[in-house]
Amino acid sequence: MGDGQAVSGRLYGLGVGPGDPELLTLKALSILKRVPVVAYPALEEGDSFARAIVAAYLPAGIREIAVRVPMSPDPAAALGAYDRAAAEIATELSAGHDVAVLCQGDPFLYGSFMYLHERLADRFAVQVVPGVTSLTAAAAAAGRPLVARNETLAVVPATLAEEALAARLAGSDALAIVKLGRHLDKVRRVLARIGRADDALYVERATLPQQRLSPLGQAPASAPYFSMVLVPGRRRR
Amino acid sequence: MGDGQAVSGRLYGLGVGPGDPELLTLKALSILKRVPVVAYPALEEGDSFARAIVAAYLPAGIREIAVRVPMSPDPAAALGAYDRAAAEIATELSAGHDVAVLCQGDPFLYGSFMYLHERLADRFAVQVVPGVTSLTAAAAAAGRPLVARNETLAVVPATLAEEALAARLAGSDALAIVKLGRHLDKVRRVLARIGRADDALYVERATLPQQRLSPLGQAPASAPYFSMVLVPGRRRR
Numbered sequence: 001m002g003d004g005q006a007v008s009g010r011l012y013g014l015g016v017g018p019g020d021p022e023l024l025t026l027k028a029l030s031i032l033k034r035v036p037v038v039a040y041p042a043l044e045e046g047d048s049f050a051r052a053i054v055a056a057y058l059p060a061g062i063r064e065i066a067v068r069v070p071m072s073p074d075p076a077a078a079l080g081a082y083d084r085a086a087a088e089i090a091t092e093l094s095a096g097h098d099v100a101v102l103c104q105g106d107p108f109l110y111g112s113f114m115y116l117h118e119r120l121a122d123r124f125a126v127q128v129v130p131g132v133t134s135l136t137a138a139a140a141a142a143g144r145p146l147v148a149r150n151e152t153l154a155v156v157p158a159t160l161a162e163e164a165l166a167a168r169l170a171g172s173d174a175l176a177i178v179k180l181g182r183h184l185d186k187v188r189r190v191l192a193r194i195g196r197a198d199d200a201l202y203v204e205r206a207t208l209p210q211q212r213l214s215p216l217g218q219a220p221a222s223a224p225y226f227s228m229v230l231v232p233g234r235r236r237r
Numbered sequence: 238m239g240d241g242q243a244v245s246g247r248l249y250g251l252g253v254g255p256g257d258p259e260l261l262t263l264k265a266l267s268i269l270k271r272v273p274v275v276a277y278p279a280l281e282e283g284d285s286f287a288r289a290i291v292a293a294y295l296p297a298g299i300r301e302i303a304v305r306v307p308m309s310p311d312p313a314a315a316l317g318a319y320d321r322a323a324a325e326i327a328t329e330l331s332a333g334h335d336v337a338v339l340c341q342g343d344p345f346l347y348g349s350f351m352y353l354h355e356r357l358a359d360r361f362a363v364q365v366v367p368g369v370t371s372l373t374a375a376a377a378a379a380g381r382p383l384v385a386r387n388e389t390l391a392v393v394p395a396t397l398a399e400e401a402l403a404a405r406l407a408g409s410d411a412l413a414i415v416k417l418g419r420h421l422d423k424v425r426r427v428l429a430r431i432g433r434a435d436d437a438l439y440v441e442r443a444t445l446p447q448q449r450l451s452p453l454g455q456a457p458a459s460a461p462y463f464s465m466v467l468v469p470g471r472r473r474r
Contacts, residue, residue: 013377015369015373015377017262018367020264021263022262022263022264022267023262023263023264023366023367024262024263025254025259025260025261025262025263025369026258026259026260026261026262026263026266027257027259027260029263030259106369106373106377107377107382108373108376108377108381108382108383108384109372109373109376109383109384109390110384110385110386111382111385113382114382114385117382121380126380128376128377128380129260129377130255130260130369130370130373130374130376130377130444131369131373132252132262132343132367132368132369133367133370133373135346136252136343136345136346136367136368136370137367139345139346139365139367140250140252140343140344140345140365140366140367143358143363143365144345145344145345145348145350145351145354146345146346147345147346147347147392148347148348148351149347149394150394150396150397151394152391152392152393152394152397152405153346153391153392153393154389154390154391154392154409155384155389155390155391155392156389156390157386157387157388157389159387160387160389167408168389168408168409171404171405172391172405207367
């Protein structure tokens with residue numbers, strides 16, 4: 001930071017919670033108010049959900065780096081985007097500027113922050129600030145205890161193949177099926193097969209004004225990416 | 238609240254996070270500052286961890302209800318304690334006072350709040366405020382992404398019998414074994430047997446000043462209740 005002796009900035013992975021700006025932590029807010037640079041994942045064109053969550057708290061004049069990752073079938077395209085973003089962030093860090101990467105939910109639970117983390121953590125100081133995840137936010141919205149006492153919880157992405165999905169879900173007391181999107185029909189079939197469909201809840205955009213909650217049987221025909229299916233522990237059945 | 242026409246208060250299940258007071262959410266803080274009554278689980282004699290987390294934020298003069306649950310082998314003793322606490326909270330709610338129950342971590346992820354919830358939710362308005370869980374706080378402290386992309390996560394209490402523990406952990410990419418306490422030796426044996434011991438991390442009191450982190454192989458002989466073992470997803474192996 002001083003002339004001639006560079007002290008690198010610190011990289012923050014900042015969990016900003018599931019969507020409601022009030023679910024930001026005091027720690028994330030305090031870091032957000034003092035860093036000169038924020039970075040965030042964004043669609044190739046348009047908005048960033050992570051940025052929208054904290055938009056009201058962003059200081060005027062903060063420098064912004066949008067990490068625009070193409071929705072391409074070619075994995076190399078996404079990796080190239082992370083390479084470029086990591087290089088841009090590294091330039092800021094090397095200049096002594098702290099950089100906070102905004103992560104919806106929690107940075108280390110299905111977060112794209114890991115792609116930046118693995119590119120930068122060997123060269124720069126990193127601090128990860130955990131955030132409220134959509135898992136517990138969805139259970140809170142539904143008013144249903146997710147897992148209790150000696151129960152087990154399986155968190156499984158709906159993107160798995162049908163057999164793998166069934167294998168991972170069977171035998172666990174509570175289930176959370178994330179990354180729903182276009183996989184809703186497959187999830188319905190698997191839950192019916194393992195006998196857990198009746199108690200399954202569909203939760204879309206938990207904690208946001210457009211939040212939508214229903215038994216799985218009354219869920220819409222297709223689900224957005226920010227939705228999940230929860231099956232609470234068996235205790236109450 | 239007015240004379241003669243009683244409007245009941247609202248019951249809040251307030252997630253206060255894993256331990257660092259800065260990991261409270263803005264929403265939890267705002268509720269804490271406006272409710273006239275807080276309740277919290279506490280040891281039969283002595284302190285409450287949930288209360289300690291928010292001690293600096295508690296307004297002067299707030300009424301406090303300590304839910305003291307005996308550590309008795311007789312389950313009826315604990316249930317009786319919840320019955321009495323629920324009755325005391327119900328009296329406040331019926332008098333029109335909002336009551337916030339402080340829950341370490343998240344109220345619906347292995348939280349004792351469910352015992353009050355099931356006794357009160359049919360009679361009073363309830364709002365659950367999700368909190369940062371010790372799961373992602375421990376991963377953040379360790380600087381290790383817990384679960385990514387198409388990986389699965391199994392959350393399993395160490396209290397399960399050895400065979401059940403092995404069955405629930407085998408086949409999942411990432412593992413979180415909670416409620417460690419005196420079960421650490423059993424967890425070591427199970428992880429060795431399923432070939433996941435080498436990548437396992439021991440995390441004690443994540444986010445607190447006394448936080449302790451090590452590879453499982455260097456963990457202490459016995460673990461406190463507020464500790465866990467994490468095995469991050471297989472991606473980096």
